[in-house]
Amino acid sequence: DIQMTQSPSSLSASVGDRVTITCQASQDISNYLNWYQQKPGKAPKLLIYDASNLETGVPSRFSGSGSGTDFTFTISSLQPEDIATYYCQQYDNLPPITFGGGTKVEIK
Amino acid sequence: EVQLVESGGGLVKPGRSLRLSCTASGFTFGDYAMSWFRQAPGKGLEWVGFIRSKAYGGTTEYAASVKGRFTISRDDSKSIAYLQMNSLKTEDTAVYYCTRAPREVYWGQGTLVTVSS
Numbered sequence: 001d002i003q004m005t006q007s008p009s010s011l012s013a014s015v016g017d018r019v020t021i022t023c024q025a026s027q028d029i030s031n032y033l034n035w036y037q038q039k040p041g042k043a044p045k046l047l048i049y050d051a052s053n054l055e056t057g058v059p060s061r062f063s064g065s066g067s068g069t070d071f072t073f074t075i076s077s078l079q080p081e082d083i084a085t086y087y088c089q090q091y092d093n094l095p096p097i098t099f100g101g102g103t104k105v106e107i108k
Numbered sequence: 109e110v111q112l113v114e115s116g117g118g119l120v121k122p123g124r125s126l127r128l129s130c131t132a133s134g135f136t137f138g139d140y141a142m143s144w145f146r147q148a149p150g151k152g153l154e155w156v157g158f159i160r161s162k163a164y165g166g167t168t169e170y171a172a173s174v175k176g177r178f179t180i181s182r183d184d185s186k187s188i189a190y191l192q193m194n195s196l197k198t199e200d201t202a203v204y205y206c207t208r209a210p211r212e213v214y215w216g217q218g219t220l221v222t223v224s225s
Binding site: 001034036038043044045046049055087089091094095096097098099100101102 | 170
């Protein structure tokens with residue numbers, strides 16, 4: 001199974017800061033990677049698909065990059081409503097679909 | 109508007125069975141694969157399995173942790189996907205979500221399954 005190593009597990013940043021989360025796959029997954037946002041008590045929300053494509057309706061301050069084994073998710077200017085846990089998910093060579101461990105983003 | 113509504117969760121004893129339903133609307137259900145995910149309390153997301161559309165054979169895939177105990181099926185005439193869970197264990201306690209696949213944009217609100225004696 002492909003393992004997804006996501007870091008950091010949590011971070012605290014100020015409003016307006018640039019926030020970066022990384023995800024490393026245990027093997028080449030091309031660009032078969034999604035990024036999700038999950039707020040407490042809610043279902044996950046797809047933000048980025050195929051590593052770098054912004055889902056419809058998602059603010060442009062969210063972006064993703066990378067291919068192969070190394071991926072990056074960025075919030076260019078952190079907003080109070082971005083407080084959530086973010087997950088990467090790979091869907092190459094399934095089954096199984098696997099997730100990173102999550103990154104909890106808080107406001108400093 | 110695409111909507112997915114899970115139902116059937118509840119409290120069940122270890123070793124017993126439970127069937128979850130995912131009722132879909134707002135799209136042609138039979139054209140899509142459907143997936144199930146779960147999230148244990150305070151933990152991360154875990155893929156449970158999926159069922160392909162009939163056009164792709166209607167076949168299923170499962171996570172190793174549930175294979176042989178859980179079965180996903182679908183009734184395209186009713187736009188419902190099912191997750192039959194047998195031989196439940198305490199570690200199956202989680203919120204269970206259904207999604208439309210691929211590219212899981214649409215999720216249900218989730219249904220809580222608690223396995224406890």
